[in-house]
Amino acid sequence: MTEVLVYVDHAGGAVRKPTLELLTLARRIGEPVAVHLGPGAETAAPVLAEHGAVKVLAADAGEFADYVIAPKVDALQAAYVAVSPAAVLVPSSAEGKEIAARLAVRIGSGLITDAVDLEPGAEGPIATQSVFAAAFTTRSRVTHGTPVITVKPNAAPVEPAPAAGILEPLAVTIAEASKGTKVLSRTPRESTGRPELTEAALVVAGGRGVGGTEHFGLGGADDRGDGARVRDQGVRANAICPGFIDTACLSAPVPNSRRSPACPSTRWPPWGRDG
Amino acid sequence: MKYVPDATGDRHFAQDLTVDRGDVDGLLSELDEYAVEQALQIAEAADDAEITVLTVGPTDTRDALRKALSMGADQAVHVEDDALHGTDALGTSLVLAKALEQVGFDLVVCGMASTDGTMGVLPALLAEHLGVPQVTLLSEVSVADGVVTGRRDGDAATEQLQAQLPAVVSVTDQSGEARYPSFKGIMAAKKKPVTSLNLSDVGIAAHQVGLAGAWTKVESVAERPARTAGTIVTDEGEGGRQLAAFLAGQKFL
Numbered sequence: 320m321t322e323v324l325v326y327v328d329h330a331g332g333a334v335r336k337p338t339l340e341l342l343t344l345a346r347r348i349g350e351p352v353a354v355h356l357g358p359g360a361e362t363a364a365p366v367l368a369e370h371g372a373v374k375v376l377a378a379d380a381g382e383f384a385d386y387v388i389a390p391k392v393d394a395l396q397a398a399y400v401a402v403s404p405a406a407v408l409v410p411s412s413a414e415g416k417e418i419a420a421r422l423a424v425r426i427g428s429g430l431i432t433d434a435v436d437l438e439p440g441a442e443g444p445i446a447t448q449s450v451f452a453a454a455f456t457t458r459s460r461v462t463h464g465t466p467v468i469t470v471k472p473n474a475a476p477v478e479p480a481p482a483a484g485i486l487e488p489l490a491v492t493i494a495e496a497s498k499g500t501k502v503l504s505r506t507p508r509e510s511t512g513r514p515e516l517t518e519a520a521l522v523v524a525g526g527r528g529v530g531g532t533e534h535f536g537l538g539g540a541d542d543r544g545d546g547a548r549v550r551d552q553g554v555r556a557n558a559i560c561p562g563f564i565d566t567a568c569l570s571a572p573v574p575n576s577r578r579s580p581a582c583p584s585t586r587w588p589p590w591g592r593d594g
Numbered sequence: 595m596k597y598v599p600d601a602t603g604d605r606h607f608a609q610d611l612t613v614d615r616g617d618v619d620g621l622l623s624e625l626d627e628y629a630v631e632q633a634l635q636i637a638e639a640a641d642d643a644e645i646t647v648l649t650v651g652p653t654d655t656r657d658a659l660r661k662a663l664s665m666g667a668d669q670a671v672h673v674e675d676d677a678l679h680g681t682d683a684l685g686t687s688l689v690l691a692k693a694l695e696q697v698g699f700d701l702v703v704c705g706m707a708s709t710d711g712t713m714g715v716l717p718a719l720l721a722e723h724l725g726v727p728q729v730t731l732l733s734e735v736s737v738a739d740g741v742v743t744g745r746r747d748g749d750a751a752t753e754q755l756q757a758q759l760p761a762v763v764s765v766t767d768q769s770g771e772a773r774y775p776s777f778k779g780i781m782a783a784k785k786k787p788v789t790s791l792n793l794s795d796v797g798i799a800a801h802q803v804g805l806a807g808a809w810t811k812v813e814s815v816a817e818r819p820a821r822t823a824g825t826i827v828t829d830e831g832e833g834g835r836q837l838a839a840f841l842a843g844q845k846f847l
Contacts, residue, residue, distance in 0.1 A: 377631055387729075387730075389721075389754065392722075413731055416715050417714075417728070417730060429684065429810040432714075432715060454818050456815070456818065460811055462810060499728075503756050504754040507751045510752055
């Protein structure tokens with residue numbers, strides 16, 4: 320059976336939802352082998368197993384935290400060499416895309432970013448992408464080497480599919496050249512207790528026009544309103560791709576010119592309201 | 595920097611499934627203006643810095659270089675070759691890396707992504723090709739004593755990063771508004787040197803780039819179907835509630 324590497328995005332072992340979605344997609348192509356870097360592999364392994372990982376390759380090294388990107392590329396490359404997978408899937412976070420890109424150069428393989436769907440094909444996995452502010456949908460595949468594909472949140476449902484999920488240590492040598500960019504300090508972003516904007520299945524962005532949460536009629540809605548979060552976080556800094564966006568009464572809805580760079584896959588549904 | 599089709603224009607694909615760059619007006623990718631701005635600020639803070647703007651693309655791409663020169667960059671390098679049509683991101687990064695090695699650099703400043711492809715991987719690809727540190731997605735950047743320092747607003751944390759030059763950095767749209775070219779700047783830009791290089795100048799064979807050399811293939815392109823009329827909720831004080839009821843009715847809540 321062919322194996323598919325899945326790069327695990329997690330916070331100290333708490334697996335983020337997009338990774339579980341990747342496992343769903345990976346199972347369409349082969350047997351998912353998860354790559355967990357940093358602390359918390361023991362916590363993550365049962366969750367990854369529950370969603371289909373046959374193996375969890377884990378490595379923890381101080382360099383993953385002390386330097387950005389490159390040490391993780393070294394580790395993912397070690398996993399690639401150990402597994403010889405049919406494809407490498409990485410969540411489309413900013414970091415994920417950079418790791419995937421560098422891996423593709425190193426292993427001489429084609430790269431596809433920001434896939435919104437993935438299915439097996441006779442000549443390798445076919446990735447669907449949503450481009451030009453979702454005006455077009457393209458279907459592409461990698462024609463050289465092992466496909467390295469980054470996948471956006473909400474590309475597939477999270478499905479339980481229990482597998483062995485055997486935790487195995489991954490031997491990694493971090494190259495000196497990978498220690499070029501030092502992390503002097505790190506401030507984790509404060510958790511609001513709400514889903515990440517990029518991972519939300521539904522974004523409701525109410526503005527001042529509705530005159531506050533109580534007029535929204537949504538019990539338990541974020542008391543700041545998700546609209547505030549959209550603006551706080553910088554719309555362009557985030558690639559928002561939920562199944563539904565509602566921007567009712569938002570005085571400054573994501574404008575077209577601002578939407579396209581970072582939100583190419585924002586799928587404005589026919590029933591969505593804009594402005 | 596990248597010359598991109600105007601996002602307010604009717605962007606579409608050509609018959610060979612590449613982005614049609616002939617039919618839509620192009621311009622310097624807005625996100626690259628931030629890179630030019632930060633490069634100018636870094637150069638202004640240094641004694642003897644010189645800014646070279648570099649791009650790959652067809653003849654029209656020079657408009658983007660001129661824009662950057664009119665903002666204050668000193669000179670431009672344009673890699674232009676018919677064989678480049680259809681080159682993917684990996685191929686483009688190789689061409690840029692080879693050109694950078696030829697031109698020489700202490701610091702490469704990139705935008706966070708292009709406004710057409712929006713991949714955002716080019717800075718990382720350049721760092722990998724060039725074997726230099728990547729200090730990317732910075733909202734603040736400064737250079738002193740051969741060291742670049744910056745604030746990366748990452749996915750889950752804000753990080754203060756530091757690397758020795760030479761290095762590749764990318765800056766976000768939070769790094770500071772780009773200046774408008776002054777009339778004087780626009781006039782001066784006309785006299786600034788633009789060097790044209792072809793593939794053999796940078797030491798790349800034609801088969802390494804273009805559609806044939808790409809390691810990815812677009813199998814099909816489909817245009818989104820036209821929007822159908824949605825449900826309009828008129829707000830007469832109860833709009834929010836009606837909307838919530840609609841969402842609940844569609845089982846979104």
